[in-house]
Amino acid sequence: MKFYMAPMEGMTGYVFRNAYQKYYHDVDRYFTPFLCSVGLSHRELQDVLPEHNRDMDVVPQILTNRAEDFLKIARRMEQFGYERVNLNLGCPSGTVVSKGRGAGFLGMLPELENFLEKIFDQCPLRISIKTRIGVQDPGEWLRLQELYNRFPLDELIVHPRLQKDFYQKPVHLEVFAAVAEQSTAGVCYNGEIHSLHDFERFHAQFPQVDTVMLGRGIFKRPGLAGACSMFLQDEAAAENEQSREAFEILQDFLAELLCGYRREMGNEKHTLYKMKEVWTYLGQSIPDGARQVRQITKAKTIAEYKIAAREALRSWEEKCCLYN
Numbered sequence: 176m177k178f179y180m181a182p183m184e185g186m187t188g189y190v191f192r193n194a195y196q197k198y199y200h201d202v203d204r205y206f207t208p209f210l211c212s213v214g215l216s217h218r219e220l221q222d223v224l225p226e227h228n229r230d231m232d233v234v235p236q237i238l239t240n241r242a243e244d245f246l247k248i249a250r251r252m253e254q255f256g257y258e259r260v261n262l263n264l265g266c267p268s269g270t271v272v273s274k275g276r277g278a279g280f281l282g283m284l285p286e287l288e289n290f291l292e293k294i295f296d297q298c299p300l301r302i303s304i305k306t307r308i309g310v311q312d313p314g315e316w317l318r319l320q321e322l323y324n325r326f327p328l329d330e331l332i333v334h335p336r337l338q339k340d341f342y343q344k345p346v347h348l349e350v351f352a353a354v355a356e357q358s359t360a361g362v363c364y365n366g367e368i369h370s371l372h373d374f375e376r377f378h379a380q381f382p383q384v385d386t387v388m389l390g391r392g393i394f395k396r397p398g399l400a401g402a403c404s405m406f407l408q409d410e411a412a413a414e415n416e417q418s419r420e421a422f423e424i425l426q427d428f429l430a431e432l433l434c435g436y437r438r439e440m441g442n443e444k445h446t447l448y449k450m451k452e453v454w455t456y457l458g459q460s461i462p463d464g465a466r467q468v469r470q471i472t473k474a475k476t477i478a479e480y481k482i483a484a485r486e487a488l489r490s491w492e493e494k495c496c497l498y499n
């Protein structure tokens with residue numbers, strides 16, 4: 176089984192990836208948040224520079240509906256030494272969709288077909304696709320699947336929601352069952368695996384799917400990929416995993432993240448913003464953790480943040496298992 180880290184704009188940039196790779200070694204492949212400027216913005220460039228991505232398998236993700244732009248960015252990635260790129264056909268946000276990009280491109284089949292023909296013909300790198308299953312109706316998937324099957328995809332990563340579902344509506348597992356059966360490319364599943372129980376349920380239903388991409392689940396429980404791998408080897412050990420060591424690793428990981436963001440941002444306010452964002456997800460795993468997270472979000476300085484974070488971790492360690 177392989178585990179991928181999902182691209183999450185503003186969250187899974189190189190600082191997060193490096194801290195994660197240092198303390199958790201269970202993600203096989205990372206995807207950058209989407210790149211959309213042909214010239215690469217400062218943030219995009221920093222995110223893909225080879226020196227910021229050593230000893231990790233990283234795939235740059237591209238968001239565009241213009242084949243020339245996709246190819247220009249891909250060639251730049253080739254110069255940096257990347258072997259593959261990923262096409263974003265999933266972003267549901269209104270501003271992206273209204274320009275016919277991301278999940279919005281799924282509603283423009285002739286244009287999408289034309290685009291895929293050009294990029295698969297001319298791109299020097301392998302191309303994977305991360306896609307939703309349609310815009311408005313699950314019935315749209317059939318034609319999308321037929322289209323994808325015509326191209327030599329590196330892999331097909333499917334988040335089985337429609338564009339209109341955004342991030343909260345239930346995933347369409349009945350459509351994913353069809354994907355798993357009909358895709359001619361290797362399939363990776365993504366969506367709502369936020370705990371070990373979620374993974375157990377998914378694996379029981381789709382034992383043949385050997386690649387899973389984790390997004391918010393990694394923010395709620397950073398050791399989730401490792402717990403899932405352990406579950407596949409020894410179910411009981413994974414269920415009981417709540418060792419002191421696991422909390423120490425989490426503490427060290429958070430300290431590394433703080434250092435990394437401080438270096439990247441060079442500014443206390445922005446660093447705090449980043450750490451608070453991480454804790455809004457982490458805090459969801461602490462039973463009755465709202466008070467602790469409130470304390471963290473109230474912190475005005477890094478010193479205050481550190482005290483509140485230490486208290487939250489201590490309370491978490493007392494109360495619960497890390498992964499379920």
Ligand SMILES: Cc1cc2nc3c(=O)[nH]c(=O)nc-3n(C[C@H](O)[C@H](O)[C@H](O)COP(=O)(O)O)c2cc1C
Pocket residue numbers: 181182183184185186207208209236263265266305334342365366367368388389390391392
């Ligand atoms: C804040 C945020 C930013 C995201 N940014 C991206 C992105 O840049 N590219 C992308 O393909 N998906 C993006 N996604 C979608 C995730 O990659 C993933 O598909 C989604 O969160 C569902 O998986 P999960 O339930 O494991 O989180 C984003 C999601 C969130 C919540």
